Each structure stands twice: as C-alpha cells, then as structure tokens.
Amino acid sequence: MLKTIDKIDFEKRNGIIPVIVQDVKTKDILMLGYANKLALHKTVETGNAHFWSTSHNKLWMKGEESGNIQPVEKILVDCDSDALLYLVNSLKPACHTGDRTCFHNELKQ
Template structure:
C-alpha cells in the first residue's frame, strides 16, 4: 500500500469536494457517504475525528458536532484515481440522523429479484468456482 500526501488528491474533479465512504471498523458496514474539502480532511487528520463539508450547510462541520454521534477515524484510504476516500471509523451512537445505524436503510425496487437471480447463478457454478455466500 502506497502512502500519498493530501496534495496529491484530486479535489478539482468534484469542484473542491471529494466523496468519502464511511465504513465501520468492526462490522465493515458502510455507514454513510459524505464529502470533504481540503480543510475538512486536514481537520480530520489533526483531531482524529471525522469532519465533513456539509453541502446543505455550505461549511465544514465535525460529524456529531450537534448530535454527539462522533466518528473516531482509524484509517484513511485513497483510491487509484485519488478522487475518492474511505474513512474507517469507530462510530459513537448511530451514523444516520434518522436514528438508523447506517444511512443506507432503503432498497431500490427490483433489487430483491437481483439477489435471487445472483444467488441462483452462484449456486449453479461448479464446486471449484463456488464462492461462499450468506
């Protein structure tokens, strides 16, 4: 794994913002998708707590600043194009402002059949190609 400087990140592509996948360090569940500008990322590294650029408010805020549901950041990963990040976090309380553990608590209509189709295909494979599935 390579180590990259903050200066190598591509903030320009997203108009000054980079999307951040926020993932729980223990369950590996994706908690939310947020955005950082340079300032939010610098504050995150400095404090060890997730800071995001809140598009609806137009400013940098510490996650949990008002709710107390802060995110202790344990790792920051960068993708191959340097235009997306992962924060590995320890979430205090819940991530979603609606009280759910993760913000991703809705399913797209039609997705149930994808699951069934996919499972059928995976099960059909010869044993040497078969993958574990839950």
Template structure:
C-alpha cells in the same frame, strides 16, 4: 498518509466523496463530501469532518449529536478522487437514528433475456 500531498485529491474538483465504513464489521455507514480543509481537520482531530453541501459549511459529525466517527484509517481510491474512512462510531451514524444511512432498499425487477 505520511508524505501524501492532499492537493492530489482535489485536482478534479474542490469537493470529493468520502465513504464511511465501520472499522470493525466493515458495514458502509454513510457517504459524505469533503474538501481539503475538512480532510486536514479529520487528520488533525481524529474525528470525521465533512463539507455540508446544503448548509455550505464545515461540520464535524457528532458535534451536535455526540455520535462522533473516530477515524482509524484514511484510504484513497485508485484514481485519488474518493476517500474511505474506516471509523469507530460512537452511536448511530444516520441523522434519523439508524445505525447506517443505507436502509431503504429498492426492489430489483429483473427480466429474463434482457441484455
């Protein structure tokens, strides 16, 4: 992200989503929200920082658990309003102890001939 103006990310909102993906196997591990300060800390430290909407404060994933997300790449989407962090996780990403936060599947109830 050399010479990238971070303000471009926050033109629409002060918080934007950031998708966390395993850099090795490409599994989606979590979705969080970030602000400009958290992105700056991520780029500076190499670990993923977020804005906690529930606690209304910055947090470094792994700061308490030790399960840091080491950021290898930062990519923005085509609209420049969502980030993707490709990471090497130190352990489980989910606060429940699961590898990924995405593990509750909702069954599909497909009906034929429905537009």
C-alpha cells in the same frame, strides 16, 4: 502506497470529493459525505470525521450536534486519488434518523 493530502485530486469535482464511511470492525457502510481540503485537514488533525456540507457550504464534524462522533482509525485513498474511505470506530448510530447506517432503505425494482 502512502498518499499525502497534496496528492488528492480535489479539483476534479470543484474542490470536493466523496467520502465513504465504513465501520472498521463490522465493515458496515455507514454513510456518504463530502470533503474539501479543510475537512480532510481537520479530520487528520483531530482524529474525528469532518465533512464539507454541500447544502450549507460549511465545514461540519460528524456528531457535533448529536454526539455521534466518528473517530477515524484509518483513511484510504482510491486509485484515482479522488475519493476517500474513512474507517471509523462507530459506537453510535451514523444516520440522522437514528439508524446505525444511512443505507437502510432497499430500492424496489
């Protein structure tokens, strides 16, 4: 089923929703970010992953400082319309540490 931006439930979480970023080829989960309507509109408009920084309260494009941009191939919406999955063509590391994915630390039990 196709969804439009106006059908996304941004209000459930005070105007922002979680965005999982996955490599379209390898299926690796690269990172988790957040989007508001502006970030989602910019992602659709430019084709590059944009997010809303909850700590800096501002819009940012992934890779704007590092050069590790994430071209978005497809955006999927979850069944409740309150979370997104960006399928990206990631050629460079996603994590600010230089690792390919932000999920590289295993939890000890």
